[in-house]
Amino acid sequence: MRWGLLHVLFALVSAPLLAGVINRTKAFFGGRHGPSFFQLYYDIFKLLRKDAVYSRTTSWIFRTAPPIELAAVLLALLFTPLGSTAAWLCFQGDLLLVVYALGLMRFMIISAALDTGSAFEGMGASREAQLSALAEVALLVALLAVAAFTKSFSLSAFAAQAWAAGLVWPANAILPLVSAALLVVLLAENARLPFDDPNTHLELTMIHEAMILDHCGVDLAFIEYGSALKMWILSAILVSMALPLRASSSLLNFATGLGAMVIVALLVGYIESVMARLRLIRTPQLLVTAGVLSFLAVMVAMR
Numbered sequence: 001m002r003w004g005l006l007h008v009l010f011a012l013v014s015a016p017l018l019a020g021v022i023n024r025t026k027a028f029f030g031g032r033h034g035p036s037f038f039q040l041y042y043d044i045f046k047l048l049r050k051d052a053v054y055s056r057t058t059s060w061i062f063r064t065a066p067p068i069e070l071a072a073v074l075l076a077l078l079f080t081p082l083g084s085t086a087a088w089l090c091f092q093g094d095l096l097l098v099v100y101a102l103g104l105m106r107f108m109i110i111s112a113a114l115d116t117g118s119a120f121e122g123m124g125a126s127r128e129a130q131l132s133a134l135a136e137v138a139l140l141v142a143l144l145a146v147a148a149f150t151k152s153f154s155l156s157a158f159a160a161q162a163w164a165a166g167l168v169w170p171a172n173a174i175l176p177l178v179s180a181a182l183l184v185v186l187l188a189e190n191a192r193l194p195f196d197d198p199n200t201h202l203e204l205t206m207i208h209e210a211m212i213l214d215h216c217g218v219d220l221a222f223i224e225y226g227s228a229l230k231m232w233i234l235s236a237i238l239v240s241m242a243l244p245l246r247a248s249s250s251l252l253n254f255a256t257g258l259g260a261m262v263i264v265a266l267l268v269g270y271i272e273s274v275m276a277r278l279r280l281i282r283t284p285q286l287l288v289t290a291g292v293l294s295f296l297a298v299m300v301a302m303r
Contacts, residue, residue, distance in 0.1 A: 003250050004081070004088035004156075007236075010258070011077055015232040016040035016225070018265045022192075025269025040228060047221035055214060057117050065112035066215065066222035069105045073229045076101035079155065082236045083243055083257030085250070086156035093153045095143045099136065102189070102233070105226065106132050113211035124210025127280065131195065131207070134287035135188045138294050142181045145297035146241060149174055158240060177297040179242040183267075184290035186234045190227065192268055194278040194286070235264045 020037035027034025036042070054063060079094040081087045087094070110128055113121040147153045149172075150161040188195045191208035198209070212223055239260040278286065 003085045003254050004090075006254065007080075007082045007085055007257075008077055008088050011080075011229065011232045011236075015228040016044065018231050018235065018261070019228060021262060021265035022269040022272070025266050026273050029270070029273035040224065044221050044225055047216075047224070048218055050217035052215075052217040052219045055116065058115050058214070061115040062112045062214070063219075065108040065115075066219040066226075069108045070222045070226045070229075072101045072105040072108070073226045073233065076105075076233050077229060080233045080236050081156045081158070081240050082254065083239050083260060084253040085257055090154050090156040095147065095153055095155050096140075098155060098233070098237075099140050099143070102230065103132075103136060105230065109211055109223070112215070116214045118214065121211055121213060124207050127207045128211060131188055131283060131287060134284055134291060135185050138181050138287060138290040139185045139189075141291065141294035141298060142178045142185070142241070143237075145174060145178055145294060145301050148298060149301040155237065155240065158244060173300050174297045175242060175244075177293045177300070179238065181290040181293040181297070182234070182238045182241055184286060186231075186238055186264075187268065187271065188283070188287055189234055190231045193272040194275045195283050197277050232261070235261050238264060 017037060017040075019040045020035070023039065024034045024037060052063075076098045078089045079087045079098050081090075106128065110125045113125040113128075143155075146158055150158055152158065152161050187193070191198055196207040196209075208227075212220065215223055236257070239257055243256070243260055
């Protein structure tokens with residue numbers, strides 16, 4: 001419980017740092033120096049000093065969406081473990097709470113985009129809804145596959161019970177299948193390549209950035225910080241599923257989890273450096289593949 005609270009505090013402070021690691025990795029492969037590791041911190045602090053401006057065509061939905069998004073992702077963080085370090089709060093079935101809290105975050109950002117009445121933001125919202133409908137299935141089924149094998153529906157109990165149940169590399173096929181599916185979901189849910197390009201401003205290719213064009217000031221800071229926390233949560237879930245290792249020391253477990261988080265950020269940066277953005281008609285196929293991998297993991301767990 002104490003280490004779970006430390007994980008929450010560490011995530012609140014360090015979540016924007018993952019974006020810095022990804023950007024510096026991409027800059028390295030591009031032969032550039034790249035932005036500072038702390039660039040997202042600078043951007044968030046700058047936005048917090050600015051007031052929000054609202055269009056007269058928007059309603060209360062647009063105004064309340066950013067704080068609700070941030071509250072939803074903070075709720076999910078409380079129930080998210082880090083490798084073998086249990087979450088601060090946990091109960092049987094908390095994996096459903098985490099999935100639906102992230103779903104609420106997505107629902108609010110889509111609702112705010114539609115509330116503006118902009119055809120451009122509506123286009124981004126429709127694309128986000130299409131991808132999220134497939135990504136949620138892959139994420140939930142992947143977690144249910146591990147739950148079926150370990151007989152536990154708590155994210156925090158996965159690592160402890162997976163090791164005891166023999167769910168380790170390479171003896172069991174569940175972990176490779178689940179890890180591959182979760183990696184695809186991680187890229188899709190965080191608007192990373194090959195699904196979306198976070199650096200582009202070409203109108204016809206944007207998805208996430210298209211939905212937040214009308215947000216500014218404090219509201220945009222909430223959205224950017226919430227997105228960083230979402231990246232941290234999904235990375236932590238991937239680490240917990242891919243490396244269910246337990247050491248004799250809680251400090252070593254926590255340090256191993258943090259090191260694995262850095263590796264995930266480096267991997268995302270590498271993927272974005274060697275891959276191009278897929279055509280919109282191809283991205284659903286990749287998510288369907290992730291869903292198939294998740295269902296295969298369920299079949300292996302149930303046999």
